[in-house]
Amino acid sequence: MTVATDIARPRRSLSFGAGALLLGLCFAAACAAPFVLNGYGLYVLTLTGVFALVALGLNLLTGYAGQISLCHAAFFGVGAYATAILTQKAGVPYLLSILAGALFTAAVGAIVAVPAMRLRSLYLAIATLGFGVVLQKIIFEWRSLTNGGGGLALSPPAIAGYELGASGLYFLTLAFVMLGLWGAWNVSRGRTGRALLIVKESEIAAGALGIPAARFKVIAFAISAFYAAVGGGLFAYLVRYIHPENFSVGLSIAFLSMVVIGGLGTIGGSIVGAAFYVIIPELLRGIKDAPGLVFGLLLVIVMVLMPQGLWGLVRRLGRRT
Amino acid sequence: MARLAVENVSVSFGGIHALRDVSFDLESGAIVGLIGPNGAGKSTLLNCISGITRPTGGRVRLDGVVLSTLPPATVAGRGIGRVFQHPELVVELSVRENLMIACHRSLGYGLISELLKLPNVWAAERAAARRVDEVLDRLGLSESADLTIRNLPYGHRKLVDLGRALLMDIRFLLLDEPIAGLNESEVAKLRDLLLRVRRELGLGILVVEHNMPFVSGLCDRLVVLDLGHLIANGPPAKVLRDPKVMASYLGEDA
Structure with a gap:
């Protein structure tokens, strides 16, 4: 039995050299950014990092495990509020608050996963949409804790008595993005990532391999909510005023778009997708009257020409070098 | 020596009886063919053994321990491998990566270790x-290890599916139409492979297959189902001459 080798090409991802070069260049550029950009530019870049964290987690859930979530804005919000409340009202140190908030949100994510055991595709999407609305409503109504529709104003964050300025928060976000990238990369190439891929392919096949689909859906939701909540904890102190309206369904759809545009089931694509979603509209501001129109059309063009997402393009370019 | 026992298993789906009071044993080292006309309940029986379908009566036991109340993943963990008629593989991954998925249970590390x-x-x-390399070698797929499933011929995909089961420390293997869609040389190769894993690993194998020459050449024993009833259980030569078996097949052809 010989394989027709001309049609059967081995699977290739980015070569190690090209990948390392790309990552090194991005990291160098990211470290230099605060010294080059003005305040607003730095804010946009920090926001990109925050959204990239959410997209990384969502990509593990949607790209790997095949579960659609329309409540990631709510996870993001729970993380933001938990971090803000812990620091401002309970005096817990900032980093510890982010971690505690993220663990709490991971537990919330595991609860949201319960209907995911029975539902799939659009039905799951609608169920998570409902969860998102409920969580947002809880934040709104729990006035004693969240100040409801009045929102929460936050004083600048501090770590070990040192007040974080805009570049401090930027570097903190960068550190979390690097950590998040590393963790997501490891999971995607480890036992859990492989289990998620087979759960997406077929729950029956997963069962036959000794992989309980239900448990791995819960794990995927929990990890994904953890990532979103870390992003939320950073976001709260980036904008320094949070309001329940920040965390509506529209933002959930934006997160999903970042993942799809970057490339489902790709780690690097999550970062590229978030960057596209945050930075392109900023660059389009110069075009008078029609930035929304141009951005919308760009989304359509990217999806039509690159169904694999932007990361597919990066991969193709990387292979040539 | 392990024993898989199907004891008085019945399955009904809303008034339709897919299986009625079916009993037989499968010992390690035995290859048993499960045959019968379409709709006889063969796949339903495999589903009962692997925990996908819960019997409405009776039970399946492995060395005395009841399997038929356990979820599929737990049944698989107890050493019951299942290969489906159509291999469900992750098409964008390579052969090697697909086989790594089946090492899930033997990889003991937790999520925190994995993240870090x-x-x-x-x-x-x-x-x-290393275990994947051994199985690739056993399957004769070492040269295709890094091809994506998308670029793999159908016959090889079925081998990869079998390879996944072999990576799971199984004691019994359930095969659903393993030679459907394979060419002659692939069928011969699969036959040799099954005989080899039986000899080397001492597996008990239950095969659902329509191809009579293949089944009677491979199996020590045949179990025949017709409309959910077990109508024969014995050596191939004897079973295929059984008037009831001949009638059920003739009935299907007529």
Whole structure:
């Protein structure tokens, strides 16, 4: 039995050299950014990092495990509020608050996963949409804790008595993005990532391999909510005023778009997708009257020409070098 | 020596009886063919054994322990491998990566170690990769190890599916139409492979297959189902001459 080798090409991802070069260049550029950009530019870049964290987690859930979530804005919000409340009202140190908030949100994510055991595709999407609305409503109504529709104003964050300025928060976000990238990369190439891929392919096949689909859906939701909540904890102190309206369904759809545009089931694509979603509209501001129109059309063009997402393009370019 | 016992298993789906009071045993080292006309309940029986369908009566036991109340993943963990008629593989991954998925249970590390890629993860992954190499060699797929499933011929995909089951420390293997869609040389190769894993690993194998020459050449024993009833159980030569079996097949042809 010989394989027709001309049609059967081995699977290739980015070569190690090209990948390392790309990552090194991005990291160098990211470290230099605060010294080059003005305040607003730095804010946009920090926001990109925050959204990239959410997209990384969502990509593990949607790209790997095949579960659609329309409540990631709510996870993001729970993380933001938990971090803000812990620091401002309970005096817990900032980093510890982010971690505690993220663990709490991971537990919330595991609860949201319960209907995911029975539902799939659009039905799951609608169920998570409902969860998102409920969580947002809880934040709104729990006035004693969240100040409801009045929102929460936050004083600048501090770590070990040192007040974080805009570049401090930027570097903190960068550190979390690097950590998040590393963790997501490891999971995607480890036992859990492989289990998620087979759960997406077929729950029956997963069962036959000794992989309980239900448990791995819960794990995927929990990890994904953890990532979103870390992003939320950073976001709260980036904008320094949070309001329940920040965390509506529209933002959930934006997160999903970042993942799809970057490339489902790709780690690097999550970062590229978030960057596209945050930075392109900023660059389009110069075009008078029609930035929304141009951005919308760009989304359509990217999806039509690159169904694999932007990361597919990066991969193709990387292979040539 | 392990024994898989199907005891008085019945399954009904809303008034339709897919299986009625079916009983037989499968010992390790035995190859048993499960045959019968379409709709006889063969796949339903495989589903009962692997925990996908819960019997409405009776039970399946492995060395006395009841399997038929356990979820599929637990049944698989107890050493019951299942290969489906159509292989469900992750098409964008390579052959090797698909086989790594089946090492799930033997990789003992937890999520935190995985996130941080601690040294125990490296060691476990290397050990699993070595086992995958052995299975690739056994399947004769070493040269295709890095091809994506998308680029793999159908016959090879079925081998990869079988390879996944072999990576799971199984004691019994359930095969659903293993030669459907294979060419002659692939069928011969599969036959040799099954005989070899039976000899080397002592597996008990239950095969659902329509191709009579293949089944009677491979199996020590045939179990025949017709409309959910077990109508014969014995050596191929005897079973195929059984008037009831001949009638059920003739009935289907007529």
